[in-house]
Amino acid sequence: MESLAVSGIVYLHPNLFMCIPRHLSSSVYQEFSMASTDLSLILNNAIANLYPSESQPNMLSTTVPMGRSPHLSEITFNSNSTMGSWDQVNPQMWTRQNVLEWIGFHVEESRFDASLLNMNYCDMDGVTLCTMSKETLMNMFGLVLGEQLHHSLESQKARYATDLSETGLSESELDLLDNILQNSFPYIHGPSLGPLLETVVVQASIPTDNTENTYSYFDEYTSQLTPESDHGYDSLTESFQSSNTGSFLNPSSPESNSSDSDPEYSEMPYSTSTKNFVKQESVETKKRGRGRPPKPRDSEGYEHFIQSKKSKHAPRGTHLWEFIRDILIHPEQNQGLMKWEDRRDGVFKFLKSEAVAQLWGQKKKNSSMTYEKLSRAMRYYYKREILERVDGRRLVYKFGKNSTGWRIEETGY
DNA sequence: AGGACCTTTCCTGATT
C-alpha cells in the first residue's frame, strides 16, 4: 500500500486534489510526510475541507481562515478518540464524513501508523464501504487495521437487521416499485411487496467483493486524477452522481456477507440481476435483427423504473479509453485488472477482461456490460488512432497518437 | 429539432 506522500497526490476533497510530484515539491512532500503520523490531524483537516456544511460532532474544531486551504499547523483538534455519529447510523447510510470518522476512530484506537494510510481509501460513502470484503479492506488498510475495520463494519451491519425501511425508499416508492414488479413478473407469486422487493434488493446486491468495491471507490476519484481533463470529464458532477444513484442501484444488503473466499473478481457479478433476467427472457423467446434493440417500453417495468429514477443526463466525458488509461496509470487501484506490457510504448494488456468490463459497466450504469462489447468499442478506436492494433496478442492493445495522458512525461511516473 | 460523437448491442465469421 502506498502512502499518501509516496503517491504524490494530496487529496483535499474528491473534487479537489493536488498532484505533487515528489521531485518537484519536496517541501510539501516533507510537510505531509512528517505530519501524517497523526491521522486524526489529516482526517480532521480533510473533514474540515470536505464537509464544511456538515456537522462534525466530537471530532474537531478548526480555526481556519476563509478562502484558502488550512495549513496543518493551523488546525487544533479534539484528540479524544470518541465515536462519531456513525455509531448511531446504519453503515449503509453513512456519509463520506461518517466513513472518515469511523476510519479515524479505528486508526486512533489501534494506534495505526497513519503515514501508511492512503487518504484515497478514506473517501467513500457507506454504501460503497458496505460492499467491501474483508480482503478488500485488508488490501486497502493493511492486515491489522483492515481486519479491525472489517470486524467493526460487520458488527455495525449486524446491529441493523435487514429492513425494507432501510432501502432509503419511501413507502410510496416501495409501493410503486412493488406494483411495477408485480406487473412485470406476474408469474412470481407471493405476498405483496415483501418477498418480491427482497428478491430484487438481494439480487442487486450480489455484485460484491472486488469488482464492486474497486469500481465504486475507483470511480469516485480516478476521474479527478486524469492528467488532462480536456475530453469533457465532468468529474465534479459525476462523482456525486455516482454515489447518489449508486445507493439505489446497488443497495448492498446488510446481510450480504461479501465473499472472503473469492479473491478473484467475479466474472459476472450481475448475472442474476433483474435486468439480465429480463434481457435473457426476451433473447430466448425471439431472435431480433441486427443492431441495438429498441428502448424498453413501459411494460418492461423495473429497469425502466430505475432508468426514470436516474438523473436524466449521465455526465459526458466518460470515454472508455480514458477510463482504461486511468486504471493503468493508477496501479494502486488497479488490483490486477490490467498491466503495462510496454509502458513507454503504451502497450497494455487486460488481465481480468470481464472484471474491467464490469467496472466500465458500473461507471456507465450498465450492468450488462461485457468484455465482448467493451472490446468492440475499443476496436473503434483504431480508426481514430486513439489505439493501435497489436496483432496476434490476445487482450493486448496499444495507445495511439491521438490518446493522451498516459505517457510517463505526462503522468510524472 | 437535428446532427455529431461515442458508445452499446447484436451479429457473422475468423483466429487463437
Add this chain to the structure above:
DNA sequence: CAATCAGGAAAGGTCC
C-alpha cells in the same frame, strides 16, 4: 471448444 478478434449494422444517450 471457448475465448477473443474483426468489423458491419443499427440504435441509444448526450451535447451543442
